[in-house]
């Protein structure tokens with residue numbers, strides 16, 4: 312499976328290859344956005360669901376503390392409070408930009424804003440994940456989901472709902488074994504090509520630390536998904552509050568120039 316193959320398929324489907332043809336506005340000027348072929352998406356909603364975890368310094372991560380703060384000014388001395396914060400880009404509920412696993416994909420500030428608002432399909436694999444922390448969402452899981460809820464719409468985001476957020480605060484969330492290998496669910500590598508070429512969805516979402524499962528060493532999902540110009544969102548919360556289909560995702564991706572991703576506010580409208 313090669314990326315050139317996927318890109319050719321996307322080109323023939325008429326969808327732009329984002330890395331080359333659909334850069335967002337790098338100057339940060341407000342842009343008016345058309346939903347184009349997705350303009351018939353309903354915009355009414357009755358509930359707002361926060362899919363974002365509170366980011367604490369001890370939130371599970373790959374590289375030590377999730378963030379560190381330094382006091383720069385205090386109200387008592389200076390009349391206002393100000394801190395300087397530092398963190399790795401991929402902490403907490405956060406976005407993976409295409410450049411994270413590709414040579415020349417979009418950076419996070421270049422992800423087209425219209426792709427950050429989209430229908431959300433939530434695939435519940437909790438029953439399988441609870442029995443096997445190395446479970447990967449499979450093509451069979453997608454077939455079963457579509458049998459019940461209909462075809463995943465073009466331009467949607469697909470979320471893996473493993474129930475893993477209930478383990479935050481415990482060792483099980485990272486699932487690190489005595490050899491240092493992590494164990495948590497993710498997307499199977501085979502699913503990437505299907506969701507790209509056959510469903511043309513724009514984002515992949517997980518309630519674990521990574522799009523690929525914890526013990527992956529090759530990261531096949533990342534290496535197909537992100538180079539195709541698509542983004543990921545990891546460590547999301549509250550997927551259980553959403554219907555399998557019908558919610559609208561609003562991905563508040565950060566807009567730091569040149570960055571490979573970063574924590575942001577992720578919201579769903581139901």
Ligand SMILES: [Zn+2]
Nearest residue numbers: 401406407545
């Ligand atoms: Zn990431």
